[in-house]
Amino acid sequence: MVDVLVCGLGPVGQLLALLLGDQGVRVLAIDRADDVYPLPRAAVVDDEVLRILQAVGLDGAVLADAQVQAGASVVTEDGRAVEVLAASVGRLGHPPLVSINQPAMERTLLRALADRPTVEIRRGVELETIDRRADRVDVHVRPTSGGRGERLSARYLIGCDGGGSAVRARLQVPFVGRTAPQRWIVVDALVDRPLARVPHPHFVGRAARPTVTLPMSPGRHRWEWMLHPGEDPAPFLEPAAVRAALDEWLDGETVEVERAVVYTFHTRTAATWRRGRVLLAGDAAHVMPPFAGQGFSSGARDAANLSWKLAAVLGGAPEALLDSYETERRPHVEAMQRTANLMGGIVQATTPWVVRARDAWLHAIDGTRVQRFLAANVKPLPTYGAGAFSHPPHRLPPRRAVGTLFPQTGRLDDRLPRGWVAVTTDAVAASLFEEAGVAVADPGADGAWLHDRALTFALLRPDRFVFAAGRVADVGQAVAALRGVSAT
Ligand SMILES: Cc1cc2nc3c(=O)[nH]c(=O)nc-3n(C[C@H](O)[C@H](O)[C@H](O)COP(=O)(O)OP(=O)(O)OC[C@H]3O[C@@H](n4cnc5c(N)ncnc54)[C@H](O)[C@@H]3O)c2cc1C
Numbered sequence: 001m002v003d004v005l006v007c008g009l010g011p012v013g014q015l016l017a018l019l020l021g022d023q024g025v026r027v028l029a030i031d032r033a034d035d036v037y038p039l040p041r042a043a044v045v046d047d048e049v050l051r052i053l054q055a056v057g058l059d060g061a062v063l064a065d066a067q068v069q070a071g072a073s074v075v076t077e078d079g080r081a082v083e084v085l086a087a088s089v090g091r092l093g094h095p096p097l098v099s100i101n102q103p104a105m106e107r108t109l110l111r112a113l114a115d116r117p118t119v120e121i122r123r124g125v126e127l128e129t130i131d132r133r134a135d136r137v138d139v140h141v142r143p144t145s146g147g148r149g150e151r152l153s154a155r156y157l158i159g160c161d162g163g164g165s166a167v168r169a170r171l172q173v174p175f176v177g178r179t180a181p182q183r184w185i186v187v188d189a190l191v192d193r194p195l196a197r198v199p200h201p202h203f204v205g206r207a208a209r210p211t212v213t214l215p216m217s218p219g220r221h222r223w224e225w226m227l228h229p230g231e232d233p234a235p236f237l238e239p240a241a242v243r244a245a246l247d248e249w250l251d252g253e254t255v256e257v258e259r260a261v262v263y264t265f266h267t268r269t270a271a272t273w274r275r276g277r278v279l280l281a282g283d284a285a286h287v288m289p290p291f292a293g294q295g296f297s298s299g300a301r302d303a304a305n306l307s308w309k310l311a312a313v314l315g316g317a318p319e320a321l322l323d324s325y326e327t328e329r330r331p332h333v334e335a336m337q338r339t340a341n342l343m344g345g346i347v348q349a350t351t352p353w354v355v356r357a358r359d360a361w362l363h364a365i366d367g368t369r370v371q372r373f374l375a376a377n378v379k380p381l382p383t384y385g386a387g388a389f390s391h392p393p394h395r396l397p398p399r400r401a402v403g404t405l406f407p408q409t410g411r412l413d414d415r416l417p418r419g420w421v422a423v424t425t426d427a428v429a430a431s432l433f434e435e436a437g438v439a440v441a442d443p444g445a446d447g448a449w450l451h452d453r454a455l456t457f458a459l460l461r462p463d464r465f466v467f468a469a470g471r472v473a474d475v476g477q478a479v480a481a482l483r484g485v486s487a488t
Helices: 011-022 047-055 059-063 102-113 166-170 239-247 295-314 319-348 352-365 369-377 427-435 444-452 472-485
Strands: 002-007 027-031 071-075 081-086 119-123 125-132 137-143 150-159 175-191 202-204 211-215 220-227 255-270 278-280 421-424 457-460 466-470
Touching (some): 002 295, 011 027, 011 102, 047 059, 081 369, 150 166, 150 295, 166 278, 202 319, 239 255, 352 369, 421 427, 466 472
Parallel strands (some): 027 119
Antiparallel strands (some): 125 137, 175 255, 457 466
């Protein structure tokens, strides 16, 4: 029997297996597909994902095949581009908007998985049934090539099997939400150089044909066109029509269309993310339209959040720790879904007065402090309002210390030991933590974050969220709270 059976080796299952493997957890990861899904899906990842990839030593490898984006703009009906996302490197130490090629990123993750001795991968097997027992989960799988099925047992099963999750279906967990009435044509193309007219993602708010166009990883570009409700996609998918539609965006660049497909976007969340020893992560737990580029990014956060909790519970920590996974992640995912739908609503507007009002507002704020503020704050902050923390985080996200992702302006995480760590420059606080058996590190430049909040220390969880923070007198309380969620 393994510790964790990961069902589904898409990017979320891969990342979860890597993070668990790094903590010595025995993992069996299965997928019904023989290889990675070959076509590009996710276009961008953010700084939080790159920090998670840094934790498994892969941010450099992923960035080597990526393009850093300077920001994103909405183009109004008259062709004026207004920046709605400013993407300068901020408090997490990585660029906030980076174009990737999902299949290439997945291959990078899979290569790394081959080096994790506690992780075994089996492809070409499909999960059929789940039998939940008090002390384990039994799963019946069958080779996709046919033949006899077999039983696999694990202490925990994680469904990372995508939007159509078989794990979620077997648990009879409803996938609650809605399906958008509009469909979108997505065209991916190989390009000989970056497009001069589209240096970064553009949300083109043309009422006649809302369009999104963005650079992907080096040598690739994507276009997305909205189909009006009820519109037949067939004429738009004709190769000649696709090619003609690209022309207005080209300035002498050479383009080779890789694929043109129709997507329907959903905003859905599993009614519960945990049934006993079975949990859901990634698209199996939540899906959203791609307008904020947060589908995989949200799943990557799930993996980072869940992996250390699973490792802790397998090591003897209270099982209730696993409930904090959904408590923390669900509101954050729902905030991302709102952001994605807000961006979608802006570009998908077709009612004339709504388009006029949108454009008038964008023109009015363009170049003002309001625009700069919105562009810097459009994305929900990496903070949680409740969960596995020493005490409830402040109810206003910008005011939180406990519950927020600790900054790393340089590569702080590379200097921190794996697992729990107290960051402080105070000798007394440091010795109190060390006496209690908690690792201590100097936060370097990120000590400014403590100083600005008049804090002496921050006790960081393995996923680098602040579990407790305070002055020397608060160390004892922080250590006692840590005992409540850890094995010792
Ligand atoms: C057009 C488009 C644009 C997107 N843009 C972005 C973006 O810019 N940024 C972003 O972050 N995200 C984006 N996404 C979303 C992103 O691609 C997904 O969120 C991501 O792929 C989800 O990863 P996952 O591992 O949860 O699921 P998946 O990638 O779907 O992987 C699930 C795996 O489970 C396996 N599986 C399924 N059922 C079984 C079974 N019964 N037994 C065994 N194995 C099984 C499948 O073979 C598959 O390998 C976009 C998606 C689309 C379609």
